[in-house]
Amino acid sequence: MRSLQSILAIAVLVSVALIYMPAFAAPGSAIGRKHAAKANRLAAQNRCKAAVVEFTKAYRLLKDPALLFNRAECYRKIGKDRQAAKDYENFLAEMPNAPNRATIEARIASLRGGAQPAKPSGEKSPAQPGEGKSGAPGDTHVDKWGDLDAAPVGEEKQLPAAGSVAIGTAAPAAPKRRAAANLTTQPVVPEPEQASRSHAWIWVGAAVAVVGAGAFAAYHYRPRPKTDVPQTPLGNYAF
Amino acid sequence: MAANTVRRSLFVLALLVISGVACGSADSVLRVNLDPSTVDSVTMLASQVMIGGESRTIDIVSPDGQPISLLDGTSYTVEIANHYSGAVQVFVAGLDANNTVILNGTGSLDSLNQGHLNDVEVAWQPSP
Numbered sequence: 419m420r421s422l423q424s425i426l427a428i429a430v431l432v433s434v435a436l437i438y439m440p441a442f443a444a445p446g447s448a449i450g451r452k453h454a455a456k457a458n459r460l461a462a463q464n465r466c467k468a469a470v471v472e473f474t475k476a477y478r479l480l481k482d483p484a485l486l487f488n489r490a491e492c493y494r495k496i497g498k499d500r501q502a503a504k505d506y507e508n509f510l511a512e513m514p515n516a517p518n519r520a521t522i523e524a525r526i527a528s529l530r531g532g533a534q535p536a537k538p539s540g541e542k543s544p545a546q547p548g549e550g551k552s553g554a555p556g557d558t559h560v561d562k563w564g565d566l567d568a569a570p571v572g573e574e575k576q577l578p579a580a581g582s583v584a585i586g587t588a589a590p591a592a593p594k595r596r597a598a599a600n601l602t603t604q605p606v607v608p609e610p611e612q613a614s615r616s617h618a619w620i621w622v623g624a625a626v627a628v629v630g631a632g633a634f635a636a637y638h639y640r641p642r643p644k645t646d647v648p649q650t651p652l653g654n655y656a657f
Numbered sequence: 658m659a660a661n662t663v664r665r666s667l668f669v670l671a672l673l674v675i676s677g678v679a680c681g682s683a684d685s686v687l688r689v690n691l692d693p694s695t696v697d698s699v700t701m702l703a704s705q706v707m708i709g710g711e712s713r714t715i716d717i718v719s720p721d722g723q724p725i726s727l728l729d730g731t732s733y734t735v736e737i738a739n740h741y742s743g744a745v746q747v748f749v750a751g752l753d754a755n756n757t758v759i760l761n762g763t764g765s766l767d768s769l770n771q772g773h774l775n776d777v778e779v780a781w782q783p784s785p
Contacts, residue, residue: 657708
């Protein structure tokens with residue numbers, strides 16, 4: 419009896435898990451987008467320290483190299499050159515075919531205090547050390563996550579402009595990377611409907627799961643009718 | 658999506674209800690009534706109960722350690738989980754202090770009435 423109940427309990431829980439797993443798998447990206455949007459807002463308000471924290475959270479969830487680039491920009495603005503350089507490097511490692519690679523490399527070199535490589539022909543002029551600090555012209559910020567009006571330095575809408583290090587056109591690369599690169603020229607507003615729908619899913623799923631678990635518990639632990647066991651001279655035994 | 662959610666939720670709830678119903682019924686009880694016998698040296702009854710192809714052996718001794726009196730007949734009960742069903746067969750052997758079988762008896766039911774009290778009569782046969 420007990421083993422049958424256990425099997426049924428496990429079956430029900432596994433069913434619930436399987437049914438609602440997709441609903442619970444989604445929120446990571448939705449939360450990540452929220453962090454990214456918040457980070458962009460903070461960066462737009464020149465609150466780069468707080469923005470860095472949000473970019474970090476967003477990157478953990480989304481793993482989008484564009485966020486590394488944005489965080490690098492913030493690090494640079496608050497004078498954390500080492501971290502900025504590291505993020506630029508990681509960005510390039512993630513997007514080795516970035517069309518503005520040389521520009522970013524130049525920026526890394528300047529942040530590390532090294533020599534600035536020669537500007538490749540046809541590439542937009544790299545930002546100079548210190549350029550763009552505190553929202554000065556030349557700052558760039560890849561705003562993939564919407565909130566473009568609040569973008570930090572106003573260049574986001576014209577990201578390929580001079581001084582921009584944003585990724586203009588995507589080199590043939592992995593689709594994910596290409597998508598990230600395209601965002602700078604054609605910023606994608608972050609499907610707010612989809613995000614809210616995904617949230618609704620979570621709540622509905624969670625509510626149903628809780629109600630279901632409650633119903634199951636009520637059934638499982640409810641007092642069961644018991645057949646009267648008559649007294650006998652030799653006692654009672656279990657089969 | 659909402660319709661899908663509702664459908665999935667209903668499926669889960671149906672599953673819960675089914676599992677609850679399956680787990681909800683009471684156990685069955687089998688009362689084994691042993692016919693009277695004049696044999697007075699039985700110290701243990703070895704009882705084998707078979708239900709729907711499953712078998713259990715139950716050893717029964719007198720609660721006071723004395724030989725089991727069968728003069729007026731006696732009985733014992735067996736609680737059976739609700740999911741057991743089917744024909745019931747009971748074999749009882751009476752053993753003396755030397756573990757020698759001195760009595761044999763059988764009884765049967767065509768079908769166990771699940772969740773209820775079932776009486777089975779065991780008639781003794783002459784031991785070889």
